[in-house]
Amino acid sequence: GQQLNQSPQSMFIQEGEDVSMNCTSSSIFNTWLWYKQDPGEGPVLLIALYKAGELTSNGRLTAQFGITRKDSFLNISASIPSDVGIYFCAGGAYNTDKLIFGTGTRLQVFP
Amino acid sequence: KAGVTQTPRYLIKTRGQQVTLSCSPISGHRSVSWYQQTPGQGLQFLFEYFSETQRNKGNFPGRFSGRQFSNSRSEMNVSTLELGDSALYLCASSRTEGLAQYFGPGTRLLVL
Numbered sequence: 001g002q003q004l005n006q007s008p009q010s011m012f013i014q015e016g017e018d019v020s021m022n023c024t025s026s027s028i029f030n031t032w033l034w035y036k037q038d039p040g041e042g043p044v045l046l047i048a049l050y051k052a053g054e055l056t057s058n059g060r061l062t063a064q065f066g067i068t069r070k071d072s073f074l075n076i077s078a079s080i081p082s083d084v085g086i087y088f089c090a091g092g093a094y095n096t097d098k099l100i101f102g103t104g105t106r107l108q109v110f111p
Numbered sequence: 112k113a114g115v116t117q118t119p120r121y122l123i124k125t126r127g128q129q130v131t132l133s134c135s136p137i138s139g140h141r142s143v144s145w146y147q148q149t150p151g152q153g154l155q156f157l158f159e160y161f162s163e164t165q166r167n168k169g170n171f172p173g174r175f176s177g178r179q180f181s182n183s184r185s186e187m188n189v190s191t192l193e194l195g196d197s198a199l200y201l202c203a204s205s206r207t208e209g210l211a212q213y214f215g216p217g218t219r220l221l222v223l
Contacts, residue, residue, distance in 0.1 A: 003153050033211055042115075042201050042214035043154075088154065090212075098167045099144070099203075099212060101154040 006089055006102030013079055014110050021105045022073040023089030031092030032065050032072040033099065036085045043088055047074070079109050113138065115204050115215035123221045129190040132218045136183050136204030142166075143185040144212060145177060148199040157200075160185055161207075189220075197222045 006023045013019060023032070031050055035043035047058050049065035049072060056063055062075045072089055089102040116135045124130050136143050144167075145157040156169040160179035177187045183204075189196055199219050203212035 031211075035214070040199075040217075040219070042117075042203075042217045045211055045213055048211035090154075098156045098159060098169070099146075099154075100156070101146075103153055 002100050004089060004091055004100055004102040006105055008105060009103070010106040010108070012108045012110065015079060015081060017079055019076040019079055019083070019107060020073060021087060021089075022071060023091075023102045024071045025091055025100070026070070027091070027093070027100075028069040029091035029100075030069070030094050032063070033090040033092065034061075034063050034072070034074045035088045035090065037088060037104075038085050046087075076107075079107075081109050081111060083107060084109050115202055115213055117200075117202050117215040117218050119218060120216065121219050121221075123223065124192050125223050126192055126194060128192050129188065130192060130220060132187045132200055132202075132220075134185045134187070134202030134204075134215060136185070136202075137213055140204035140206050140213075141183050142205045142207060142212075143179055143183065144203045144205075145185070145187050146201045146203065147171070148201055148217070149197075154201070157187070192222045194222050196220065 004025050034046045037043040047063040053067050054065040060077045086104045088104050090099040118133045142161045144159040148154045159167040163179045174190045179185045199217045201217045203214045205212045
């Protein structure tokens with residue numbers, strides 16, 4: 001199935017460090033979403049982006065909708081242990097509710 | 112506002128059986144989408160329903176089907192189960208197309 005290119009695949013960082021991950025596509029999207037998933041649970045929506053160039057924050061999280069509509073990035077500042085999990089990007093195509101998901105970034109935070 | 116709920120949370124079936132999963136969307140949300148999540152394939156779109164009509168469909172065989180009721184609740188059915196159908200099945204709802212989707216906790220299906 002189709003998936004977006006998400007990098008890095010995994011990250012091991014120390015508590016307090018900043019984190020950056022991104023998602024790229026060969027297709028244009030009109031919606032970019034970022035989710036966090038804990039083991040055995042459904043993805044939880046972190047940030048939704050609807051306009052090219054849009055920069056949106058949610059607490060320590062900041063995400064941007066790339067100007068070309070083909071990419072997006074997520075930054076987490078001053079990481080804490082509860083940030084541990086898998087982060088997914090998802091792109092929404094025009095006139096559809098079908099989401100294409102990235103391959104995920106597994107984040108580990110060490111105290 | 113209550114989130115998306117899915118039942119059952121866990122299910123064990125044997126090959127050849129069929130299974131029905133249920134999803135109740137967030138109140139006021141009319142669009143319900145279903146996804147399959149496996150370690151090898153990641154999150155894959157199955158289908159989406161809006162106002163009891165299937166609007167979009169992913170690349171899954173006809174053994175996977177769904178429906179939506181007038182109260183927006185949705186069910187997904189898989190017939191003639193195969194070992195490869197073992198996965199976490201996720202339901203997501205949104206108010207309308209193009210807006211953020213909110214996921215339920217999923218149903219973990221194990222096919223033996």
